[in-house]
Amino acid sequence: MRREGRAFSVREVQTPIADWLAQTARGRGGVLLITGEPGTGRTSALRQLIQQAQVQGFTVADSWCRGDAAEPPHLPLTALLETLLYELGEQGKPLQEPLDRWMQNPQAWHIPTRLIYPLREIARQRPLLLAMDDTHRAHENLQRTLLNWLVGLRLEPIGLAITATSPLRGALADLQRFLSRAVAAHFGRR
Numbered sequence: 001m002r003r004e005g006r007a008f009s010v011r012e013v014q015t016p017i018a019d020w021l022a023q024t025a026r027g028r029g030g031v032l033l034i035t036g037e038p039g040t041g042r043t044s045a046l047r048q049l050i051q052q053a054q055v056q057g058f059t060v061a062d063s064w065c066r067g068d069a070a071e072p073p074h075l076p077l078t079a080l081l082e083t084l085l086y087e088l089g090e091q092g093k094p095l096q097e098p099l100d101r102w103m104q105n106p107q108a109w110h111i112p113t114r115l116i117y118p119l120r121e122i123a124r125q126r127p128l129l130l131a132m133d134d135t136h137r138a139h140e141n142l143q144r145t146l147l148n149w150l151v152g153l154r155l156e157p158i159g160l161a162i163t164a165t166s167p168l169r170g171a172l173a174d175l176q177r178f179l180s181r182a183v184a185a186h187f188g189r190r
Contacts, residue, residue: 017049021159064133073139073141077112085099098118116148131161133163134165136165
């Protein structure tokens, strides 16, 4: 059975991080959803994951969601991808043109859904970790885009690590349900 992702509470995240990164590096990428109440260490767990990924040779990009009215809905994702372009240098060329196209029309949410394709091409050269903090504050369209990336992540060395406060709502609740079903299918119902 395929394992496409796992959902862990902050208290459970220490042990699975290394396993999840190793699986991702072997081309079995997916989503690591770190949830918990405010102040429980979600961001610290994400920072620990980023450090471990860098040590293991991942190219890492991270961003965070402010969620206030002044933040354009696309900003956290564009910041994440621009950071990735910077980190990749010449290797990021496949991502540059589609990202530029989206920036010309940031309301066209179908374009970022397709960005998974150049990300997959890049990740085949070196594993990627895309980390987004406070995703519960993100616009619903951005959350849906990340959810739509799941299919493209699962057979590639791409990890998407996101944090969110619980209880989850909207697309993040859908993501958690999806991950819970994937874990149940992988480990069998108990």
